[in-house]
Amino acid sequence: MQRVFVLDLEKNPLMPCHPARARELLNKGKAAVYKCYPFTIILKNRVGGDVQPAELKFDPGSKTTGIALVGQFERGQEIVFGANLNHRGQKIKQDLESRRANRRARRNRKTRYRPARFYNRCRNKGWLPPSLMSRVFNVETWAKRLQRLIPITSIAVETVRFDTQKMQNSEVSGVEYQQGVLAGYEVREYLLEKWGRKCAYCGAENVPLEIEHIQPKSKGGTNRVSNLTIACRNCNKKKSNRSISDFLKRKPTVLKRIKAQTQKSLKDTAAVNATRYAIGNVLKSFGLPVTFWSGGRTKFNRTQQKYPKDHWIDAACVGETGANIYIPNTLKPLIITAIGHGSRQMCRVDKYGFPRTTAKKTKVVKGFQTGDIVKAIVTKGKKIGTYIGRVAVRTNGFFNISTKNGTTQGISWKSCQRLQSVDGYNYLT
Known part of the structure; x- marks a missing residue:
């Protein structure tokens, strides 16, 4: 727990x-x-007390960010809180594309509509799309919230999944963790993600995979990641030092796919890399010591301690302090999902982009707002019982409450007691 x-x-x-x-x-x-x-x-009757150092750790991802709070006690380092924060970047992108399509369609039909103004807009330095900035804001929000709940003394964040400098030049010096048994973790993890954790030549999965040169070094190939792939032992032996064109001359479809794949970058990695500086600057503004680490170091720490793969566990294993950390078997992460703070859209539109509902009415009804977590105790009528869940307000004062067992409609506001106001996130324990 x-x-x-x-x-x-x-x-x-x-x-x-x-x-x-x-x-x-x-x-x-x-x-x-x-x-x-x-x-x-x-x-109720205590002010102050002894506290121990606590480190806040983040493992930012394109879809899910891992959060971990690690307490530094006399018995050692132990995780006291873990959470997986699910982002809504893809939903934001879809909404913006839908709005863009509706506006473009209305302009093309020459209906009465404001003229296009996209030529008047300019982007500030360091601009990021809203779908990416939402990830930055989510990390900032939860760093602030947790700072108000526990005395945090330092922050550690995984800024990149893969150390691209390490992948381009294996002789990088001056960084201690890049030497010894950790060398090569960056390249291998990158290739596993890029090629779907299966052999690039035969598609074999769940077998030992080896790093393989697409263009053999004996024929001018390099160690750059663009010239590397992963293959099973059998395919690696069969290819030997032959060129890929010679090896796959009877499989033109596979050859075409591999050549196209070598030019592609990881979409998720690109999203994480695009936001790393913004996240770093946000965390630096807290005035606490902030350290930055790569995903290769995180995976090394996790595998050495034989912990399972999960975002919040990866967050706990970030950096040097993640090399020796205790994670109780009974600890389950809090699942946090970003849902936003409502919509600015005044009314819903039909498939042609024209309004199909009336404009929004008041947002707060009888002191409650859609999304609040409430407890409703009904003592009479057909709906006798206790309901705890999210509320959807109605102007008539009879609300809908969504619980784990479903949605109950027509609960009077007089029976409701707010437990927590809507804050833009959904929770699952």
């Missing part, structure tokens, strides 16, 4: 406690629930 965050009477962060200790404090009336996600309690 996750540790429970603790605040003192003045809302200053203390060290997280065990869930059993939190239940004891709540049952004795010494603490109250401050927040549901992540679960936080506030003490």
